[in-house]
Amino acid sequence: xxxxxxxxxxxxxxxxxxxxxxxxxxxxxxxxxxxxxxxxxxxxxxxxxxxxxxxxxxxxxxxxxxxxxxxxxxxxxxxxxxxxxxxxxxxxxxxxxxxxxxxxxxxxxxxxxxxxxxxxxxxxxxxxxxxxxxxxxxxxxxxxxxxxxxxxxxxxxxxxxxxxxxxxxxxxxxxxxxxxxxxxxxxxxxxxxxxxxxxxxxxxxxxxxxxxxxxxxxxxxxxxxxxxxxxxxxxxxxxxxxxxxxxxxxxxxxxxxxxxxxxxxxxxxxxxxxxxxxxxxxxxxxxxxxxxxxxxxxxxxxxxxxxxxxxxxxxxxxxxxxxxxxxxxxxxxxxxxxxxxxxxxxxxxxxxxxxx
Numbered sequence: 001x002x003x004x005x006x007x008x009x010x011x012x013x014x015x016x017x018x019x020x021x022x023x024x025x026x027x028x029x030x031x032x033x034x035x036x037x038x039x040x041x042x043x044x045x046x047x048x049x050x051x052x053x054x055x056x057x058x059x060x061x062x063x064x065x066x067x068x069x070x071x072x073x074x075x076x077x078x079x080x081x082x083x084x085x086x087x088x089x090x091x092x093x094x095x096x097x098x099x100x101x102x103x104x105x106x107x108x109x110x111x112x113x114x115x116x117x118x119x120x121x122x123x124x125x126x127x128x129x130x131x132x133x134x135x136x137x138x139x140x141x142x143x144x145x146x147x148x149x150x151x152x153x154x155x156x157x158x159x160x161x162x163x164x165x166x167x168x169x170x171x172x173x174x175x176x177x178x179x180x181x182x183x184x185x186x187x188x189x190x191x192x193x194x195x196x197x198x199x200x201x202x203x204x205x206x207x208x209x210x211x212x213x214x215x216x217x218x219x220x221x222x223x224x225x226x227x228x229x230x231x232x233x234x235x236x237x238x239x240x241x242x243x244x245x246x247x248x249x250x251x252x253x254x255x256x257x258x259x260x261x262x263x264x265x266x267x268x269x270x271x272x273x274x275x276x277x278x279x280x281x282x283x284x285x286x287x288x289x290x291x292x293x294x295x296x297x298x299x300x301x302x303x304x305x306x307x308x309x310x311x312x313x314x315x316x317x318x319x320x321x322x323x324x325x326x327x328x329x330x331x332x333x334x335x336x337x338x339x340x341x342x343x344x345x346x347x348x349x350x351x352x353x354x355x356x
Contacts, residue, residue, distance in 0.1 A: 009276075011198075012205035028209075029115045032168075033082055033096050035202050036113070036148075039175065040080045040099065042195050046178035048073055051099075053174065054109065054146060057164030065163060068142045070107055077102050084110075086136045093130065100137070108137040114149045115168070115209075119158060128161040150211060168211035175203040200262075235270050235285045238336060242283065242343040243272055248351050252281050260284075269294075280322055283347055285329075293339065295346040296324035303353040311346060325350060 007013035016031050040047050051073040059066045079102060084095040097111040112119070112127065127145055130136055137143040146164040147154060154165050179199045206212055236257045243249045253272040260269045271284030280298035285291070299321055305313040311325040325346050332338040 007205075007208050010204055010208065011201050013208060016205075026117075029096075029113060029117065032115055032206075033113045035205075036171065037080050037082050037097055039178075039199055039202060043178055043199060046174060046199065047078070049174045049178055050171075051109075053166065053170060054144070054164055057146070057166065058144065061159075061165070062163050065141075065144070069144065070101075078107075084136075086130055093126070095127065095136075106139075106142065108143045110143070110145045111166075112145070112147050114147070115211075116150075119147075124158045124161045168206060169213040172203050172206045172212040175199050175206075179203070232270065232287075234336060238340050238343065239270065239272050239284065241340055242347060245344060246347055249283070249347055252279070253283070257284075282324075283343060291329040293327040293329055293342060293346070294324055295343070295350045296322065297350045297354050298322045299354045306349060306353065308349065310342065311349070323350075323353070 012031070012035065016028060040050060051070075055066070055069050055073075058069055078099055081098045081100075082096065084098040086093050086095070095110045096113040098108060099111070100108040108131075110127065110131065112124065124145070124147070131143040131145055132140045134140060144163045145161065146166055147158070147162055148166045148168065148171070151167045151169060154162070159165070179196045203212075239257045243253055243255070249272065252274050254275045258271050258273055260271055260273075261267065267286070268288040269284045269286045271282050273284075274281040280296070282294070282296040285293055302315050302321055303323060306325075307313075308325070310331060311327055313323070313325050315321075315323045327342050327346065329339070332342065
């Protein structure tokens with residue numbers, strides 16, 4: 001993977017890049033399945049949201065089975081397994097993902113995962129027969145079979161054997177929502193941050209594969225939408241010009257303006273950022289929750305406040321060794337030259353403070 005690849009900073013994309021083109025479809029499917037299993041095991045919020053989604057679909061598709069599904073999944077100890085084997089006539093079969101209670105008699109959910117491929121002609125009916133046979137799970141009334149695919153039509157002949165149909169864009173949405181809630185929860189801060197980071201990386205990976213829902217603007221005013229597109233394009237161009245005017249920024253940052261999203265879309269920014277694993281640097285424009293210009297950088301020591309009239313200094317993270325300055329966008333009154341000038345001065349200031 002090249003340094004300037006748009007997914008160069010995504011762990012999941014980098015790992016999947018090792019799959020050969022011939023085995024890519026199967027490997028992506030297994031990769032997504034194992035990543036989903038990890039999220040289900042490590043994030044209680046995501047697990048609860050996932051199981052609640054399954055329950056909603058079961059109520060909608062097979063309402064007669066809703067009483068067999070756990071009413072409060074947060075109180076049910078669950079185990080998560082992948083490649084769950086079972087004997088199928090003369091050959092061995094495997095369920096992609098199984099979520100079950102500690103005792104198999106109480107509850108079992110089989111998730112059959114597809115990404116780019118389709119189900120085999122008899123695959124779902126065979127799996128339903130296995131669940132009904134009592135060989136893998138002794139209580140077929142509490143064994144559920146659901147599909148997880150890209151948003152495409154499920155043939156009617158398959159739906160009759162499925163208890164619910166889930167889609168990858170919904171998983172993307174649940175990952176973002178769970179990360180936002182997990183971040184506000186207590187617990188071991190290091191484990192929590194690691195879980196949030198991996199969840200966000202998986203969500204970004206799904207997005208890079210097209211497995212997400214676009215947020216469609218709800219403004220009834222077409223001009224507002226056009227203004228928004230033009231505004232983002234203007235910020236994009238200003239940041240590229242800031243980079244072009246500074247040799248230091250060119251050495252630190254790659255040639256792209258990146259869109260960064262945190263907390264399930266509640267914090268959105270357009271930024272220039274450091275290449276690969278180099279020292280931390282960000283220069284950008286926060287779009288949500290409010291408009292704000294910022295430049296951030298890491299340093300060996302925490303610098304002192306430079307006391308600039310139109311810049312707010314703040315140390316944060318790692319004992320203040322990451323610091324930044326922010327500027328009020330409203331003060332520029334939409335003047336692109338003023339905005340560019342602020343970024344030029346802020347970048348120069350932050351880089352001098354870093355070396356001080």
